[in-house]
Amino acid sequence: MTTPTAGDGTVRAATMQLLRELGMTTVFSNPSLTEMKLFENWPDDIRFVMGLQEATVVAMADGYAQATGVSPLVIVNGGAGLGNAMGSVYNASGAHTPMVIIGGQQGRRMMLGEPFLKARDATLLPQPYVKWTGEPARPQDVPELLLKAFHIANQAPKGPVFVSIPEDDWVRPAAEVPVVPRRVRNAVSPDQEALTELAAALNAAERPALVAGPAVETQGARQDLVALAERLNATVYGSPAWPRASFPETHPRFGRHLPPIPAMISEILSGHDVVAVLGGPAFTLITSMDLFATHPADLDSKVVWDALPEGTTILHVTDDPEQASWSIASTTYVCPPGAAVRGLVPLIEPRGEAAEPVAREEIPVPEATEPLTQAYLFHTLAQELPPDAAVFEELPIDRTYFHEQIHLGPGNDYFASTTGALGFPFAGAVGYAMARPDRRTVAVVGEGSAQYTLHALWTAAKHNLPVTFVIPDNAGYVSLKISIMEQEKWRSGWDLTGVDTAAIAQGFGCPAERVETASQLQEALKRSFTVDGPVLLDVMIAGPEGIHL
Incomplete structure (x- = not known):
């Protein structure tokens, strides 16, 4: 390591100075031979965070970006x-997370x-899941190209960008x-005309509803959404595949999270005359009810959204x-x-006294059983759970149980995958804790996900980060089991019997217990x-009997 200097006149030195001026002083990496010239004489004032595999590296960077902006x-x-x-x-693309990814290329x-x-x-590989890709025509163009990439990543809608850089460019003048x-x-x-039009529709509604999408939270408007809901006496729903805590689940105006199935969304929203979807897609879907049928279905007989209320x-x-x-x-x-x-908020006419809290289904208190x-x-x-904990969750089949029992309040941050690609919450929690070591981060992730x-455990242990990993362990990819549970021959496709996550965590240097x-x-x-520091709890549980939405 070296201290920052005026530089040695190379592309590498000019790039390091640019990173300082942009505030990009935390770097996540799993280095390879095509970046070695960049890592020579690495300065002390740019923090280097090592990950053991590239998917983990990007997911950690995603969590860091969501913590800091x-x-x-x-x-x-x-x-x-x-x-x-x-x-x-x-x-990261689905979450609109801004990050700049440098891909090391062989020397020119x-x-x-x-x-x-x-x-x-090189520029084709990450497409279409990055906003922009580039590679320098000349070595001296590298800093300017990275500056362009930085601004594209941070323009709405934000997202990752990619720049391919030949290794020998770093030591060129x-x-x-x-x-x-x-x-x-x-x-x-x-x-203003659009806002006035939207406010007029909400003011005229008899039974308004708001759907809270992730951009409300990422753009710092969570408390404003609370004020809007209170003035309207509106029911607030979490967007399907709820990836951010854009509205406190403990608030009396909160209804539930919308399930990512069109027929169920339509049924829930049918009780409202005006629904405003704010800051998220309309809507993220996972499947349709047709695909749950066990009998042959005419899947081309109707479009997905033919049953809007x-x-x-x-x-x-x-x-x-x-x-x-x-x-x-x-x-x-x-x-x-x-x-x-x-x-x-100022355009909405207050509706007088607060309405009765939104009626929610009463959830029985679960009993202690074995398993x-x-x-x-x-x-x-x-x-x-600490009242200020940041919670990362990846429970593809248990998510509804999680939100029924855990109502995250205004002091909690919450993060989940936006796309169904497994792995972000486990490593994202480590990146978040890297940025926010002042609070406890809790990752609740199934043992399959x-x-x-899992390599992120090594980074958490190395930096002694305050992360609690809670693993609901049912020894299988139960979502796959449930989907075709009558086919015993498919057991080899979902059975994870014998995976000892606690022992694996200990092997990475993270304290753990079963x-x-x-x-x-x-x-x-x-x-x-x-x-x-970090700790992992591998909690043995029974698998669910079916899908609960």
């Missing part, structure tokens, strides 16, 4: 390394042949005139023009959702939230 730099090999990382890049003088670790057609960072200010604001007007606010192009809303407004929510159920695990976790980025009883569970959770 600052674009991290990711450095991986641009061929095999980026290929390993693509599941996490796919998720080597490119006439097929050298080791060459990235063939930099341009004689240094790159001066330009300021690009987001000055886009909602059109009659008499319900759906309005949509998004900053993503592509979302607007396929939205099912009758009117979509393309503008920053956070600013739109803030602008709507434990996921409902009991989440019930116990809710009792012990955890395997995708939990099998109710008394063990409560004590283990209490300890896990007060220890210095």
Whole structure:
């Protein structure tokens, strides 16, 4: 390591200075031979965070970016390394996470042949799951190209970008005139006429509802959405595949999370005359009821959304023009959702006294059984969870049980995958804790999902990060089991018997224990939230009998 200097006149030195001026001073990487010249004489003032596999590296960077709002730099090999990382890049794209990914390329003088670790057609590999790709025509163009990438990543809708850089470019002479960072200010604001139109529709509604999407939270408007809901006496729903805590689940105006199935969304929203979808797609879907049928179905007989509730007007606010192009809303407004929510609050006429709290289905208190159920695990976790904990969740089949038992309040941050690509929450929790070591981060991830980025345990242990990993362990990919549970011959496709996640965690240097009883569970959770550094609890549970939405 070296201290920062005026530089040695190379592209590498000019790039390091640019990173400082942009505030990109945390770098996540799994280095390869195609970046070695960049890592020579690495400065002390740029933090280097090592990950053991590229998917883990990108997911950690994603969590860091969501914690800080600052674009991290990711450095991986641009061929095999980026290929390993693509599941996490796919998720970062869906989450609109701004990050700059440098893909190391073989040296220019080597490119006439097929050298080791060459990235063939390097800019094509990450498409279409990055906003933009580039590669320098000349070595001295590298800093300017990275500056362009940074600004594209941070323009709405935000997202990851990729730059392929030949290894020998780093030690070439930099341009004689240094790159001066330009300021690009987001000055886009909602059109006042559009806000007035939207407010008029909500004011005239008899039974209004709001659907809270992730952009409300990422754009800092969570409390404004609370004020909007209270003035309207509106029911607030979490968007399908709820990826961010854009509205406190403990608030009396909160209804539930919308299931990602069109027929169920239509049924829930049919009780409202006006529904405003704010800051998320309209809507993210996973499947349709037809695909749950055990008998042959005519899947071409109708379109997915032929059953929209009659008499319900759906309005949509998004900053993503592509979302607007396929939205099912009758009117979509393309503008920053956070600013739109803030602008709507003073335009809404208060409806007098607060209405009765939204009626919710009464959920019975689960009993302690052997083996434990996921409902009991989440019930116990809710009792012990720190009120300011940041929660990362990946429970493809148990998610509804989680939200029924754990109602996250205004002090909790919450993160989940937006795309179904497994692995983000486990490693994202580590990246978040890297940025916020002042609070406890809790990752609740099934043992099957955890395997995708389990390497993050090593980074958590190395940096002694305050992360509690809670693993509801039912020894299988139960979503697959349930989907075709009558076919015993498919057992080999979902059975994870013999995977000892606690032992694996210990092998990475992370303290861990196996939990099998109710008394063990409560004590283990209490300890896990007060220890210095990371800990993993591998909690043995029974698998669910069916899908619960």
